[in-house]
Every structure is written in structure tokens, then in C-alpha cells.
Amino acid sequence: MKDSRRRSRKVQTYIWWGVAWLATALVLFGLIDMVGSILVKGVTSFRFSMLVTLPHGFGGGLRNAILGTFELVIISIVFSAPLGILGGIYVSEFASHRVANGIRFLTEVLSGVPSIVIGYFGYLLMVLQWGWGFSPLAAGIALTIMMLPYILRNTDSSLTQVPLAQREGAWALGMTRFQAVSRVIWRPATNGILTGVLLAVAIGMGETAPLLYTAGWSTLDPKLSLLHQPIGYLTYVIWTYIDMPYDESHALAYSAAFLLVLVVLLIQVVLRLLVNRRAFGRN
Amino acid sequence: MRPVRSFTKTADKVFTMVTGLCASSPIVFLVVIALMVLVQAIPTLRLMGWKFITQTEWNFGSLYGTMQHIHGVMVPAGATYGALVFIVGTLASSVIAIVIAVPISILTAVILAYQVRGRLQLSLSILVELLAGIPSVIFGLWGMVVLAPWMQHSLGPLLIHIGTVIPYFKGPVGTGMGLLTSGIVLALMIVPIITATTRDLLQQVPTLYREGGLGVGMTTWEVVRLICLPYVKDGMVGAVALGWGRAMGETMAVLMVSGNATNHLPQNIYSPTATMASTIASKLDSALGDASKMGVHALAELALLLMVLTLFTNLLARWLVSRTGRGRRMRVKVSA
Amino acid sequence: MSKMTKWMVGASAATVLVTVVGCGTANNASGNNSASGSNNTTSGSSQKVTLAETGSSLLYPLFNGEWIDAYKSVAPNVTMTAASTGSGQGQSDALAGNVQIGGSDAYYPDAIMSQHPEMLNIPMAISAQQVMYYLPTLSASTHLKLSADVLAKIYEGKITKWNDPAIQALNSGVKLPSLSITPVVRSDSSGDTFLFSSFLSAADSTFQPNTQESWPSVQAEVGAQGNDGVVSTMTKNKGSIGYVGISWLDQGTQAGLGYAALKNKDGNFVLPTSQDIQAAATNMPSTIPADERVSLIDMPGKDSYPIINFEYALVNSKQANSATATALKNFLNWAISPTGGNQSQYLNPVHFQPLPSNLEAASQAQISKIQG
Numbered sequence: 001m002k003d004s005r006r007r008s009r010k011v012q013t014y015i016w017w018g019v020a021w022l023a024t025a026l027v028l029f030g031l032i033d034m035v036g037s038i039l040v041k042g043v044t045s046f047r048f049s050m051l052v053t054l055p056h057g058f059g060g061g062l063r064n065a066i067l068g069t070f071e072l073v074i075i076s077i078v079f080s081a082p083l084g085i086l087g088g089i090y091v092s093e094f095a096s097h098r099v100a101n102g103i104r105f106l107t108e109v110l111s112g113v114p115s116i117v118i119g120y121f122g123y124l125l126m127v128l129q130w131g132w133g134f135s136p137l138a139a140g141i142a143l144t145i146m147m148l149p150y151i152l153r154n155t156d157s158s159l160t161q162v163p164l165a166q167r168e169g170a171w172a173l174g175m176t177r178f179q180a181v182s183r184v185i186w187r188p189a190t191n192g193i194l195t196g197v198l199l200a201v202a203i204g205m206g207e208t209a210p211l212l213y214t215a216g217w218s219t220l221d222p223k224l225s226l227l228h229q230p231i232g233y234l235t236y237v238i239w240t241y242i243d244m245p246y247d248e249s250h251a252l253a254y255s256a257a258f259l260l261v262l263v264v265l266l267i268q269v270v271l272r273l274l275v276n277r278r279a280f281g282r283n
Numbered sequence: 284m285r286p287v288r289s290f291t292k293t294a295d296k297v298f299t300m301v302t303g304l305c306a307s308s309p310i311v312f313l314v315v316i317a318l319m320v321l322v323q324a325i326p327t328l329r330l331m332g333w334k335f336i337t338q339t340e341w342n343f344g345s346l347y348g349t350m351q352h353i354h355g356v357m358v359p360a361g362a363t364y365g366a367l368v369f370i371v372g373t374l375a376s377s378v379i380a381i382v383i384a385v386p387i388s389i390l391t392a393v394i395l396a397y398q399v400r401g402r403l404q405l406s407l408s409i410l411v412e413l414l415a416g417i418p419s420v421i422f423g424l425w426g427m428v429v430l431a432p433w434m435q436h437s438l439g440p441l442l443i444h445i446g447t448v449i450p451y452f453k454g455p456v457g458t459g460m461g462l463l464t465s466g467i468v469l470a471l472m473i474v475p476i477i478t479a480t481t482r483d484l485l486q487q488v489p490t491l492y493r494e495g496g497l498g499v500g501m502t503t504w505e506v507v508r509l510i511c512l513p514y515v516k517d518g519m520v521g522a523v524a525l526g527w528g529r530a531m532g533e534t535m536a537v538l539m540v541s542g543n544a545t546n547h548l549p550q551n552i553y554s555p556t557a558t559m560a561s562t563i564a565s566k567l568d569s570a571l572g573d574a575s576k577m578g579v580h581a582l583a584e585l586a587l588l589l590m591v592l593t594l595f596t597n598l599l600a601r602w603l604v605s606r607t608g609r610g611r612r613m614r615v616k617v618s619a
Numbered sequence: 620m621s622k623m624t625k626w627m628v629g630a631s632a633a634t635v636l637v638t639v640v641g642c643g644t645a646n647n648a649s650g651n652n653s654a655s656g657s658n659n660t661t662s663g664s665s666q667k668v669t670l671a672e673t674g675s676s677l678l679y680p681l682f683n684g685e686w687i688d689a690y691k692s693v694a695p696n697v698t699m700t701a702a703s704t705g706s707g708q709g710q711s712d713a714l715a716g717n718v719q720i721g722g723s724d725a726y727y728p729d730a731i732m733s734q735h736p737e738m739l740n741i742p743m744a745i746s747a748q749q750v751m752y753y754l755p756t757l758s759a760s761t762h763l764k765l766s767a768d769v770l771a772k773i774y775e776g777k778i779t780k781w782n783d784p785a786i787q788a789l790n791s792g793v794k795l796p797s798l799s800i801t802p803v804v805r806s807d808s809s810g811d812t813f814l815f816s817s818f819l820s821a822a823d824s825t826f827q828p829n830t831q832e833s834w835p836s837v838q839a840e841v842g843a844q845g846n847d848g849v850v851s852t853m854t855k856n857k858g859s860i861g862y863v864g865i866s867w868l869d870q871g872t873q874a875g876l877g878y879a880a881l882k883n884k885d886g887n888f889v890l891p892t893s894q895d896i897q898a899a900a901t902n903m904p905s906t907i908p909a910d911e912r913v914s915l916i917d918m919p920g921k922d923s924y925p926i927i928n929f930e931y932a933l934v935n936s937k938q939a940n941s942a943t944a945t946a947l948k949n950f951l952n953w954a955i956s957p958t959g960g961n962q963s964q965y966l967n968p969v970h971f972q973p974l975p976s977n978l979e980a981a982s983q984a985q986i987s988k989i990q991g
Contacts, residue, residue: 013504017398023390027478028407030471031414034425041428057684083305090302105601107309112597113316114532116560117586120567121316124323124583133717145312152309176291178298206418209534209560213567216717219700220669230671230717235420239535240703242424244847245854245870257424261417268416272409342833347728347813359730361827432855455799458841458856543806543843547836555841565844568704569808569831571711574730 035261042258045251055219055237059248062256064221068136068232071222072215073204075140080147081197087148088155088193089181104156111149118145119210127214134216134230142210147200154199158192159185195274202267206260208235234260320590323583326356330577331364335584338365340546341562343569343578350575357575364581366588371548372462372556373589376537377530379466379552384474385523391474392481393507408482415475423539426468427460431540434467435459439553454551460542461553468536473526480522484515517603524600528593534560559589666696668946673702674709674722675810676846677746677864678930682722685965686954693953697946703845707808707830713933714738719947721933724810724864725830726912737936739985740912742929743954744961745900745972747865748814749891749926750879753853754781756796757877762890764789766882767925771823773860774802776837781858789888796858803849803861804834806842810928815862817916818881818926828914850874865891866969883925884917891924896972899923903975911981930971936988944991951986955979 053061091100119142126138162185170180186193216230217240223229234256241253327335330353344362351360395408439456442463446453488511496506512519542555543565549556557565563582570578672682683701690699704712706723713721714735726740750765757763769785772778778785782795805812808831817828825835834840841859843852846867853859854874863871868878868891880888889895902920907913915927932951938944954960961973974982 009502009505013502016504016508020390020394020398023387024394024407026387027391027411027414027474030474031410033429034417034421034471035413037425037429038421083308085305086302087306087308090299090306094299094302095306103306103310106313108601109594109597110309110313112528112532112593113313114534114560114589114593116532116534116563117320117590118316120563120582120586121319123567124579125315125319127717128715133715145316148309148312152306174287176287176295178295179291181298202416206416206420208418208420209564212564216712217673217702217704218671219702220698235418235535238420238424239539242427243844243851245850245874246847249847253424257421261421264416264418265413268413269409272412276405276409339836340833343829343831345827345829346730346831347828350730435855455839457839458801458852460841542841544840545806545834545842547838547840550838554838565806565842566808566831568708568711571714572707572728572731572808572830574728574734 035265038254038257038261041254042261045254046258047255050252050255054221055252057248058244058246059252062234062237062252062259064219064232065234065237065256066259068215068218068222069205069234071136071231072139072143072211072233073201075136075226076143076147076204077197077201079140079144080151080200083144084148084151084196084200085155085193087152088159088196089186091152091156092159093177093181093185104153107149107152110145111153115146115207115209116212118142119213122210123213133228134214135227136215136222136229136231137226139211139215139231139233142214143204143207146207146210147204150200150203151193151196154196155189155193158189158195161192162188191274195271198267198271198274202264202271205267206235206264208239211236317590320583320587323580324587326577326580327364327584330354330356330358331581331584335364335366336370336588337367338363339367339548340365341368341581342546343566343573346572346574356577358577359573359575362573362577364577364584366559366585368544368546368548369557369559369562369585370588372541372544373531373558373560373592375462375549376465376469376541376556376558377527379462380469380473380530381523381527383466383470384477384526387470388474388477389481389512389519392478392485393511395478395482396485397503397507397511408479411478412475414471415479419472419533419535420539422468422472423536426464426536426540430467431459431464433459434464434553442552451552454553457553457555458542459553460540460555462541462549462556463552465537465541465556465558468540469530469533472533472536473530476526476529477519477522480525481515481519484518484522485511488514521600521603521605524596524603528596528600531558531596532560532589532593533558534564537561538564559585559592563589666942666946667698668696668942669698669700670720670943670947670950671700671718672709672720672722672932673704673712673718674720674933675706675724675864675930676703677706677724677748677811677866678722679703679846680866681744681930681965681969681971685968686960689960689965690950690953693959694946694949697950699950703847705805705807705845706810706813709810710808710830710933713935716935716939719934719938719943723931723933724928725813726929726931727933732910732912739934739936739988740910741932741934741951741955741982741985742911742974742978743932743951743982744930744966744974745896745915745927746930747891747896747924747927747970747972748811748862749865749868750860750881751850751853751863751868751871751876752860752879753857753876754796754798755857755875757793759872759877761793762878762880763793764882764888765879767818767822771819771826773800774804774819774837774840775823775825775835776840779838789882798858799839801839801841801856801859802837803841803843803852803856803859804832805845805849805862807844809845811846811862811864814916814926814928817914821917850876865896866971868970881925883921883923884919885921885923887921889922889924891926891970893970893972895922895924896927896970899925899927900972900975907978907981909981909984911978911985927972929974934989936990938989938991941991944989948986948989951989952983955982955986 050061122142126132170184218230218232222231237256238253241249344359348360350357496510537558538561544555687699709721709723712718782797813830816826816832819826843849846864849861850871880890899918902918917925
């Protein structure tokens with residue numbers, strides 16, 4: 001009797017571990033299928049000329065979208081990196097315990113706001129009420145709102161992990177808090193801060209919803225003006241051109257997806273390697 | 284000892300102030316967004332009251348007809364805004380996503396935490412987390428081009444056989460774009476969140492507990508089922524709630540695979556549907572054609588509702604995770 | 620230099636370098652050195668101007684596919700862009716000043732015109748709309764006969780199968796399959812929806828003319844984005860039916876979709892051929908209002924095709940500056956001219972008809988109201 005029960009438990013164990021391996025395989029298969037199909041379709045559609053030509057007719061090139069994404073990410077990093085890094089420094093170094101927890105909590109709340117709500121808010125306030133029209137600045141600010149929580153949280157957590165001893169050492173030498181941060185404390189946290197900024201860049205490149213109604217769309221190269229000028233971006237190409245019943249439109253959409261996935265995956269891999277550098281080295 | 288120069292002291296004060304201002308920026312943004320959405324939603328709140336949540340029909344009204352004056356606000360004739368379809372769509376697609384994603388994530392996390400080690404563990408974990416970094420429009424593209432046709436031609440006809448037992452699986456498979464497809468795409472999006480968090484939590488189960496389980500004669504799986512999983516239960520539920528919040532707020536992927544239904548509730552699991560987020564994205568151009576601007580206010584109320592719902596879910600998640608006390612160790616970047 | 624300073628200097632140098640290079644390539648490639656609309660010094664025609672159009676997906680193949688290329692040789696200093704976003708977006712973007720030309724199959728409603736009397740609705744050509752379906756068992760030369768009444772019932776969910784007696788009654792002799800009907804609608808704010816709903820409203824008052832129709836709840840109904848989306852969606856679903864602008868007729872038929880003969884006001888079933896569209900156009904009311912906002916649905920005449928419309932350029936009469944205003948006026952005058960944009964070489968590929976000659980004066984009067 002005991003024997004049969006033990007056997008059934010053993011069989012159950014094997015079955016469950018099998019199912020677990022199946023689940024893992026399913027997840028990996030999903031990832032590989034998605035990335036793989038995009039890469040395959042992208043490689044067959046992509047032409048290097050797409051990097052330097054503008055969209056024309058129903059197909060064409062991606063130059064405006066690439067430059068546009070580039071410009072938008074730069075604008076948003078210019079805003080969000082100082083805000084996030086300096087904010088993170090404040091939360092980890094200067095703020096009292098309660099204030100720090102409050103800011104961390106509210107930052108997490110901000111990161112939970114759906115991206116379409118941020119885009120809609122940007123449209124209502126900046127495009128309509130302030131009269132900026134579709135503009136790189138409005139789109140950049142919408143992206144800033146999305147990126148800020150990540151940079152702030154990563155800066156904060158990496159600074160928190162700097163050992164207290166280093167801070168005490170700096171204070172013992174008579175440094176003011178500013179001097180302590182700018183000369184000593186930030187160094188071991190570089191990894192974490194860079195992680196936060198890279199993550200934000202990857203997110204900014206892949207976002208569509210906040211940009212739909214703040215950036216508009218343009219098939220021309222972005223010019224220098226920050227207001228009253230719609231601007232193109234890569235994710236829009238994917239979303240729109242795949243719906244058109246033309247092969248050249250599909251080719252453009254796949255190429256845009258291909259480029260996007262390549263760059264984002266590259267950033268993500270660099271990111272994880274940075275984070276796990278110590279772990280990799282140890283093993 | 285050299286006295287500290289006054290310049291250094293003022294620099295210190297200025298630095299503290301500047302960083303303080305920067306740290307308050309998320310709060311400022313949050314407050315401004317909430318206020319703006321709330322203020323813009325007030326006209327529709329006055330017009331529809333509770334019917335906004337209970338009514339199925341969403342009608343921008345006869346934009347080419349005359350305006351009417353109801354409850355103190357101007358609306359096009361016949362305009363009425365009921366968000367029930369979108370609320371049901373949001374909840375249904377995220378529940379389906381959770382139902383699919385949670386078992387798969389937990390099982391994957393168990394494998395990643397206990398069955399693989401070293402470089403393999405790291406590489407597989409990185410692979411799973413790569414899913415978290417892929418832009419949602421790529422998910423939508425894959426869903427539209429690969430998943431929806433597969434659903435229409437392969438999976439749908441297969442699942443219809445279950446329809447004899449469960450009524451929701453019956454019925455025409457339709458175009459392949461609908462509730463189930465959205466659910467699958469959303470599931471794939473939230474799997475990395477739940478997997479990574481659960482894996483981290485599982486790795487923190489004290490080895491002594493697990494060895495103890497083996498010591499009394501449990502099989503390896505029974506150790507996992509009876510000792511490890513209950514140990515991480517709270518944190519896991521928190522991760523699931525976080526994934527749920529992400530699924531509810533997702534816009535682009537759902538927009539591309541949901542079929543964009545209006546005015547009717549999903550009858551079965553293949554019906555076209557629409558979520559609150561995808562509706563705001565797809566109906567804004569219609570709202571702008573409304574001279575009375577009531578369409579814009581209606582969408583703002585939808586945004587308000589969505590924000591409140593996701594906020595509540597996120598708060599719940601955070602509370603559940605913090606209760607375990609191990610919430611601090613949760614890797615920050617994963618909750619993307 | 621301390622490491623932090625080195626980092627910051629390096630980062631800022633990199634940013635500056637990249638921006639300069641990026642803008643440099645942009646400037647070289649597009650040859651456009653001024654931000655659009657910000658240069659007020661000269662108003663000559665050598666002024667580089669950008670005109671942006673967005674809106675109707677029905678107009679898009681003509682505007683983007685034919686006119687933009689042709690106009691490059693007429694006025695090389697003007698750069699034009701077009702986007703297919705739906706007539707509703709065209710209406711709102713032109714209103715908000717985000718673009719210079721809003722392309723729309725539907726004119727502005729009275730409510731908007733009373734709030735914004737400075738907007739102009741300028742017809743540029745005559746287009747039409749057809750009802751298409753995906754029934755591979757029917758041959759390409761068979762055109763189903765459909766009426767507004769039957770279509771209204773389909774879009775209300777009262778007729779759910781293709782071999783329904785109501786459809787069979789109109790099409791005796793045609794073997795209709797017993798497929799379920801999948802109605803396809805436009806999920807974006809669409810001028811095509813306005814035309815189709817205007818057509819349906821004559822038979823069934825549940826439907827009101829609207830760019831965003833609140834479609835009755837039908838089980839299998841699917842929404843698609845843009846005419847292109849409708850065609851794509853239909854080719855993936857056997858038994859689907861949808862309303863598509865005539866500039867997409869060829870794409871649809873090449874993909875295997877068929878199109879219907881619609882019942883006109885006189886009771887005849889008419890196909891959207893250019894003769895029948897012309898017949899409807901000649902029967903339009905003799906007095907057109909000065910603001911040229913008029914519906915051309917269900918024109919009388921035995922050969923008249925029932926769903927035709929003007930393609931409107933929605934323009935704000937107050938433009939940002941005189942250079943833009945002049946360029947805009949020149950373009951619009953070229954577009955409506957029978958020796959310019961209204962030539963058959965541009966209109967035939969999209970099956971549009973030229974603007975009737977009696978309307979040219981009215982359109983030109985509106986165009987002359989544009990000021991900068």
C-alpha cells in the first residue's frame with residue numbers, strides 16, 4: 001500500500017517537473033517565435049537604402065522616422081536624466097525617511113499610469129491648451145514623464161547600496177554633503193545610474209501611445225524647431241504601414257520593426273550584462 | 284584646520300534645493316496629470332453620472348445634427364457615453380491574460396530558480412526578461428500577423444470542441460482578432476514580470492527549509508509545492524497584481540489585435556472586443572469632430588476611470604509585496 | 620580634470636556632435652533650411668514652404684500617389700506631405716492648425732462652422748464609394764445587387780447569412796453561399812462612414828449621417844482603421860462585407876474582393892463606373908450653397924450611382940504667414956484646374972471624376988479668401 005502511494009507520488013513529481021519544463025519551453029518558444037519572425041521578415045524586407053531615404057508613396061524609407069525617434073529620445077533624456085538623477089540623489093542622501101518613502105511611493109504610482117493617459121494628458125494640455133500643436137517638445141515631455149520613474153528609482157536604489165562606510169569616510173574628511181556626493185558617493189553607483197538611463201532610452205524608443213497625439217506624424221526630416229512641427233517616429237511606421245494592403249508598405253513596417261527590435265534588444269542585453277557583471281565574473 | 288568657505292556652504296544648500304526640486308518633479312507630474320484628467324472629465328460626469336459605468340452604448344451623437352442641452356451641458360443630439368463594453372473588455376482580457384500567464388510564469392520561475400544553475404540560469408533569465416523590454420507595438424505586430432491568423436485557422440477550430448462543455452468556447456471563430464488573442468498577447472507581455480519576481484523570491488527561500496522537506500521524505504516537486512510556493516505566496520500575489528495593472532493599461536498591442544468592437548459585449552471568447560486604453564487611442568479623432576467638445580470630455584472620463592483602476596491595482600500589489608518584508612529585495616527594473 | 624567632469628564634457632560633446640551631424644544630413648538631404656512658416660521677410664514664390672495634408676484615406680491615393688509628385692515640377696520650392704489618418708482627423712487637424720490642408724470626404728457640420736466661420740470647405744474632385752464583399756465562390760464578373768434597405772438590415776444584425784431570402788430576392792439566379800456575414804466598419808472617424816451612413820439613413824432612420832457612427836450591436840462585426848485596413852481585413856475573412864472608397868477599388872478587386880451594384884433613387888441597380896458617377900454628378904442640385912457644403916448621396920437619374928461625394932480640402936482662411944497662404948492658394952488653384960490636378964491622367968487611376976465646370980468659380984471664390 002505504501003509502495004503504490006510512493007510510486008504515485010513519484011509519478012506525479014515527474015509529471016509536474018515535465019509540465020514545468022514545458023511551460024518554460026512555451027515561454028521561450030513565444031519569445032523566439034516573436035523575435036524570430038520579426039527578424040526574418042525584417043531581414044528580407046530591409047534595404048540599407050531605407051536608412052537614408054524618406055517615405056515615398058506607399059513605401060520608401062525610414063530616415064525621417066529614425067531621425068525623429070532619435071530627436072525625441074534626446075529631448076526626453078535631456079529632461080529626464082537630470083531630473084531623475086538629481087531627484088534620486090535627493091531621495092537617497094538628503095531626504096528624511098518619511099519624505100523618501102513618500103517620494104518613492106509616488107514615483108511608483110507615476111510609473112503605473114498607463115501610457116495612453118499620459119499621451120492624452122499631453123495632448124489636452126500642451127497641444128491644445130497651450131497651443132503648441134504637434135511638436136517635438138510636447139512629445140519629449142510626454143516621454144520624460146514615462147522615463148522619469150525608472151531613472152529616479154535606479155539612481156536611488158544604486159546610491160542606497162553604496163556602503164555607509166564610504167559616506168562616513170567622506171564626512172569624516174570634512175566634506176559637505178554636496179562634495180561628498182559629487183566626489184565620492186556617486187562612483188560605485190555609476191553602474192546603477194547608467195542602467196537606469198539605458199533602460200529609459202530603450203523604453204523611450206519603443207513607446208507609441210504617448211506620442212500618438214503629441215508628436216503627430218511627418219514624412220519629412222525633423223527640423224530644428226521645437227514647437228508647431230509634427231515629427232515622425234519609428235513605432236508609428238510599424239503601426240500604420242502594416243495595415244495598408246501594399247507589399248511595399250508591409251516591407252517598410254517590417255524593416256522599422258526589425259531596426260527597433262535590434263536596437264532595443266541590444267540595449268537590453270548590454271543592460272543585463274552590466275547588472276550581472278559581477279555575477280558573470282564570479283561564475 | 285582650514286575653515287569651510289562660505290561658498291562651499293552655499294553650494295551645499297543650493298545643491299540640496301536643486302535636487303529637492305528634481306525629486307518633487309514626479310509628484311508635480313502626477314498631480315498635474317490627475318488634475319487635468321479630472322477637470323476635463325467633469326462635464327461628462329455631470330451628464331452621465333453612474334450610467335457611464337453601467338451602459339453599453341457609446342455614441343458620439345449625431346455630429347451633423349443639432350445640439351441639445353442636457354444636465355446643464357451641450358451635447359450633440361443622441362450622444363450618450365457608456366463605457367461598460369470597454370470596462371468588460373479591459374477586465375476580461377486582463378483576466379484571461381492572468382489565467383494564462385500565472386501558471387506558466389510560476390512553473391517557469393520554479394525551473395529557473397531550482398533546476399538550472401550558473402551561466403545557463405543567467406542566460407535563460409536574461410532571455411525571459413528580454414520579453415519585458417520588447418516594445419508593445421512589436422507584440423501587436425506579431426499578434427496581428429502571426430497569432431490572429433493562427434487563431435483563426437488552427438487554434439480556434441480546435442478550441443471549439445471544448446465548446447460542448449464550456450459555453451464560452453462555442454461559437455464562430457470569427458476573424459481571429461478578439462478577446463482570446465488579446466489575452467494571449469497580454470499574457471506574453473506580463474509573463475516576464477511575474478517570472479522574474481517569483482524567481483527572485485524563490486531563491487530566497489532558506490535552504491534549510493527545503494532540505495528539511497527532503498529530509499522528511501518529500502519528493503523535489505513536493506518540496507516546491509508544499510514549502511517554497513506557500514513561503515513566497517504574498518510576494519507572488521503582489522507580482523501578479525503588478526502584471527494585472529500592466530495588462531490593463533496596455534494600449535498598442537490590444538489596439539492591433541482586439542478587433543475594435545463597439546456597442547456590444549463579448550459573447551464568447553473569440554468576439555472582437557475593445558479595452559479602455561485602446562478606445563482612448565482609437566476614438567480621439569472622432570471626439571475632436573464634436574463641436575461641443577463633449578467627446579473629448581468623455582474620453583477624459585474614460586482615462587480617469589482607467590487611471591483609478593490601475594492605481595488601485597498597483598497600490599494593492601505594493602501593499603501585498605511589502606507585507607512580506609522581502610519586497611525591498613525585489614529587483615527594481617523588472618516592474619517595467 | 621576629475622572623472623566626473625571628463626564624463627560630462629564627453630557626453631555633452633557627443634550630444635552636440637550628433638545633433639549637428641543629424642541636422643546637417645537632414646538639411647543637406649531635404650534642402651530646406653528654414654522652419655516652415657517662420658520666415659516672413661519675402662513673399663516671393665521662391666520662398667521654401669511646406670504644406671502638410673492629413674485626413675481622408677479615400678483622398679490619400681490621389682493626393683499622395685499622384686498630386687504630390689506632379690506638383691513638384693510645378694512648384695519645386697513647395698514641399699508637400701500627406702498622411703492617411705481618416706477624414707475625422709483631417710477635420711480636427713485643419714481646425715487646430717496642425718496642418719494646412721485637411722483632406723475629408725465629409726464637410727464640416729453646422730455646429731463647427733458656426734463656431735469657426737473662418738474654415739473653408741473646398742471641393743477638389745468628385746469621388747464615390749462602393750460596397751465590397753469577399754465571396755470567393757462568386758465569379759469576378761458577377762456583381763451582387765444590394766439596396767440601402769438590405770444593407771441597413773445587415774449592419775443591424777437582422778440579416779446574418781449570405782443566402783438570406785432578402786438578399787436572394789434581389790439576386791435571383793446567383794448561387795449565394797450559406798456563409799455568415801461579417802460586417803466590417805471603420806473604427807476611426809471616417810468620411811467613408813459619413814457617406815455610407817448617409818446612404819443607409821435614407822432607408823433606415825437608425826442610422827444618422829456621421830463620421831463616427833455608433834454601429835448597432837452585431838455579433839461578428841469587426842472594426843478596421845482606414846480604407847486600407849478595411850481592404851486588408853476583408854481579404855482575411857470570407858463572407859465579409861464593407862464600404863470602401865473608390866480609390867481603393869483596384870486594390871480590393873486585385874485581392875479577390877467583389878463589388879456590388881447599388882439601388883439608386885430611381886430603383887435601378889447601378890455599378891460605380893465613371894459614366895454612372897458622371898450621370899449622378901450632372902444631376903446634382905442646380906443651386907449649390909456658396910460654402911459648397913452639400914451631400915451628393917442619392918442623386919436622381921436612372922443611371923446615377925447613389926454614393927458619390929465631393930472630396931474636400933478643409934482649409935483655414937487665416938494662414939500663419941503670407942508665404943504659406945500664397946503657396947496654399949497656388950496649390951489649390953492648380954488642384955481644381957482642368958489643366959492641373961483635375962486632369963484625367965491623375966484622376967483616372969483612382970476613378971475620380973473632375974470637378975464640374977460650373978463649380979470652378981465657386982471654388983476659386985473660396986480659395987481667394989485665404990490670407991496670410
